[in-house]
Amino acid sequence: MSTENREACSPPSGRAAMKKELPKQFQDYRNVWVFIELEHGQVHPVSIELLGEGRKLADKLGVHLAGVVIGPPGGQGTANAIADAAFAYGADLSYLVESPLLAHYRNEPFTKALTDLVSANKPEILLLGATTLGRDLAGSVATTLKTGLTADCTELNVDSDGSLAATRPTFGGSLLCTIYTLKCRPQMATVRPSVMAMPQRVNKPTGSIIRHELKMLEEEIATKVLAFFSDGDSNTANLAYADVVVAGGLGLGAVQNLQLLKDLARTLGGDFGCSRPLVQKGWMPVDRQIGQTGNTIRPKLYIAAGISGAVQHRVGVEGSDLIVAINTDPNAPIFDFAHLGVVADAISFLPALTEVFTKRLEPRNLEKFVQ
Numbered sequence: 596m597s598t599e600n601r602e603a604c605s606p607p608s609g610r611a612a613m614k615k616e617l618p619k620q621f622q623d624y625r626n627v628w629v630f631i632e633l634e635h636g637q638v639h640p641v642s643i644e645l646l647g648e649g650r651k652l653a654d655k656l657g658v659h660l661a662g663v664v665i666g667p668p669g670g671q672g673t674a675n676a677i678a679d680a681a682f683a684y685g686a687d688l689s690y691l692v693e694s695p696l697l698a699h700y701r702n703e704p705f706t707k708a709l710t711d712l713v714s715a716n717k718p719e720i721l722l723l724g725a726t727t728l729g730r731d732l733a734g735s736v737a738t739t740l741k742t743g744l745t746a747d748c749t750e751l752n753v754d755s756d757g758s759l760a761a762t763r764p765t766f767g768g769s770l771l772c773t774i775y776t777l778k779c780r781p782q783m784a785t786v787r788p789s790v791m792a793m794p795q796r797v798n799k800p801t802g803s804i805i806r807h808e809l810k811m812l813e814e815e816i817a818t819k820v821l822a823f824f825s826d827g828d829s830n831t832a833n834l835a836y837a838d839v840v841v842a843g844g845l846g847l848g849a850v851q852n853l854q855l856l857k858d859l860a861r862t863l864g865g866d867f868g869c870s871r872p873l874v875q876k877g878w879m880p881v882d883r884q885i886g887q888t889g890n891t892i893r894p895k896l897y898i899a900a901g902i903s904g905a906v907q908h909r910v911g912v913e914g915s916d917l918i919v920a921i922n923t924d925p926n927a928p929i930f931d932f933a934h935l936g937v938v939a940d941a942i943s944f945l946p947a948l949t950e951v952f953t954k955r956l957e958p959r960n961l962e963k964f965v966q
């Protein structure tokens with residue numbers, strides 16, 4: 596959080612006074628921008644989620660929404676990012692910076708491209724996905740421009756005075772804090788994948804493209820990409836975009852019981868995850884953690900086995916369409932927000948559930964496992 600942002604946490608009366616102090620050089624900053632992230636030529640879904648949020652902010656402010664695409668020239672990636680993402684999800688215009696130096700993500704040329712674009716075109720709000728790339732780029736762009744950046748927002752809104760109200764969890768997730776960037780522009784925010792809902796495509800998308808040149812030479816870039824190796828790991832988690840997620844917590848009791856989650860997830864064509872203590876115990880890698888400091892998920896079906904439902908876990912799962920909780924304690928907090936609750940021992944209920952789905956047995960075969 597920048598100094599600007601910390602000051603902005605003062606009470607509303609102080610905020611109003613500070614708003615008047617917005618320096619002259621920032622007073623003509625207009626429009627909402629969304630950085631459209633490309634992952635090996637494919638648009639990252641978080642960019643589309645942000646276009647949906649950006650459209651709402653732009654409409655409230657009565658300004659344009661722009662998508663920002665940075666990549667190598669002539670590739671299908673940048674063309675698709677503009678046509679299939681920016682314009683298809685509501686942007687009025689797109690800024691495009693193409694250069695061979697931008698073929699792979701490197702901090703220096705991407706920061707140069709984005710900061711030059713901002714300085715030339717003066718957006719008031721700039722949104723990026725809180726992905727590995729987005730976090731790296733947002734931090735260096737904010738520090739280069741000396742502006743405020745609110746990371747990992749869970750809600751974005753426009754205040755009555757037109758400021759961006761960027762809300763995120765604080766104090767270990769027990770409180771929500773709304774942060775304002777009052778004395779500098781653009782107001783920057785990152786949002787994690789799946790935190791915002793996917794918007795609808797617009798009918799007959801159109802828009803204008805504004806090209807910018809990257810004023811940088813390869814000799815000025817310290818980082819060199821010599822080769823790219825995929826981790827090739829078919830076990831890589833894809834929790835943020837899975838339709839079905841089965842997760843376990845400390846209630847599973849032993850590392851070998853994690854197989855019960857994997858079996859059910861595979862049977863349902865989904866992915867598996869866990870609560871934080873399982874990562875801390877070294878039972879699962881950190882990319883499978885669900886919750887405030889892990890993945891935020893929005894599956895159609897979330898099955899939580901042996902998870903108590905602490906607030907830090909809840910914030911990462913409450914966007915799920917259907918939450919099914921399996922817990923031996925009928926008073927476990929997870930039953931306060933689960934849509935379906937099963938008071939049962941997860942160690943025997945999970946394999947029974949897998950069997951029911953595998954053999955398409957009658958659900959009543961599960962009744963003997965419920966307490």
Ligand SMILES: Cc1cc2nc3c(=O)[nH]c(=O)nc-3n(C[C@H](O)[C@H](O)[C@H](O)COP(=O)(O)OP(=O)(O)OC[C@H]3O[C@@H](n4cnc5c(N)ncnc54)[C@H](O)[C@@H]3O)c2cc1C
Nearest residue numbers: 844845846870871886887888889901902903922923924941
């Ligand atoms: C800053 C901060 C960030 C955090 N971030 C995260 C985060 O991102 N994600 C996260 O998950 N947590 C996070 N936590 C930790 C969080 O506060 C909880 O401690 C954690 O979620 C609890 O994990 P659990 O539900 O697996 O374990 P417990 O709270 O110990 O719950 C275990 C549950 O299993 C039940 N149970 C026991 N035996 C069985 C059985 N045989 N069958 C079925 N149920 C059984 C028990 O009744 C109990 O409800 C964070 C904490 C802090 C302070």
